[in-house]
Amino acid sequence: MPVLDVISLSKRYGPTIGVEDLTFSAEPGEVLGYLGPNGAGKTTTIRCIMGMLAPTSGRTRVFGVDVRPGRATMHDRIGYLPGDFRIWPNLTARRALAVMAAIGGAGRQVRQRCEELATRLELDLDRPVEDLSKGNRQKVGVIFAFQTAPDLLILDEPTGSLDPLIRQVVWDIIREAAHGGATVLLSSHDLAEVAAVCERAAILRKGRLVELASIARIAGEGSHQLKIWFAEGTPVPAPPLDRLPNLRVLHAEGRMLHLAYHGSPDGVLRWAATHSVERISTPQASLEDAFVQYYNGDATAPAQSASPRSSSVNVGVKQE
């Protein structure tokens, strides 16, 4: 049974779409990345899961129980880190965390875990929150999410303002939680973070899910990239996409054509050889490339296609 189930979830703010017809789930022990640019609907989704927003239609389930807005459904098993973490500034971090933990009826174990996490994150818990730097406040947020050893963690940009060393520590903490059986929904802009800790990722664009697949697949495992510079004076030809279904155009600029292909490069090389080529390079496909590709494309193609990976960008080159 999935720990987290989002089923045909839609949320509208008047005429504005927050999220539209989202469906995905996360299994026990899984770290699911949730990617999207600002305004894509990540926080809206998370707040619907947390019961802080009432969906316009659809539903979310946690631990098999329907989430009802404002009812704190299963919140004693959920750890949450909001994107903009703010806690009572006049209290010490220790006191603020203790108050929050006490609302869930947490006891000595939580205090111990809080100490352990603070030690690992190199945070002085006895300083007032208002005296802490932005990064240290973010550490308080990480402790807030993890201190009750929850079974489901919903983290919105957990390492946004942390230095690289502490980011690694947070990633370790996330991995350890997942190894211990916890499910993690990790919303992030940071592709390195998602690549480092997630097995799968969902990509959101303008409120719609455009991809849900393993990181390896999204990053282009099994696909390769090719950059071809055509000789000066030669018009850049459009590749025969109808004859080469394993080929996609990622980008075109000047005399350069950036292509991605699956399987053998034989077809594309034969086609390139019919033109005057100056140079060829084979860049490494990355999650960032995939991410940028999703956001440079037109708004509907990936969502409409049966397999979002088969969508291509419109580069404006002429077909042969």
Next chain:
Amino acid sequence: MNDGRLRPPFPFALLRFWTRQTLPAWCLIAGMIFVFQIAVCGTMHDNERVRALLSLLEMLPSFIKGMFGGDILQPGNTSALIAIGYQHPLVLVLFMVYAVGVPTGLLTGEVQRGTMELLLSRPATKTQVYVCAALPTVVGMFALTLVMFAGTVAGTRLFDFGMPIPLMSFFRTAATGGLMASAVGGVALLAAASFRRRSTAVGLTVAFLVLNHFVFVFAGWWPLLDSLRNVSLFAFVDGVRIFREHAWPLDDMGVLLALLLVAGVAGGIIWQKRDLPL
């Protein structure tokens, strides 16, 4: 793994935390009201000061004199003179500060501070969070009126008036005033649950109170507006009637209790239903 509860237990930790947060303000206001009532008793105990005060009141327009008790303020009417302490603008302002400040500070304040999102991520329903804000408001307001009464008791013990003071009537007046103050707290809760900005909630509640007070004062002063008098919240704390009848004003108390419940429940429903601007 935890068990996972569908209906979380009441978050007493949040209630304790918010009560502690409001306690310094409550203690300060309670202390000022208590000392003020003793000072009123001390003033009214001295015949020379009473005469000076009454001659000062005589110089003021009748509607202002009406705010302090009107024609019942006579040198021999000690109870009416002590009761000035219950209607003094300073006391009303202190009550207003607490009634408006606490619910808006706890609900809208936490939303604006960004901490409400954290609170709602803990095992506490929105309704429970609302109740945690309502309790310090309503109980705190009522307790303030008891402190006011305690100030009168202390004042009458400290100063000898040479005649029995009907403390039970003062208690009834204080309790009815407490209900009115709690009703204002209910209106403030409703405003706090309905608006995203604390300033809006505070402004509307203060406007509601000021409007009620002016309707009450002007209706007593201008006969043409007399019919409006009973529209005002302040008409339901009728000290003159309480002292005259020596009985609980159950009808007035019923109206105030109904307003408290209606405003409080309406605020709770709005709070539960609306998407908070987190």
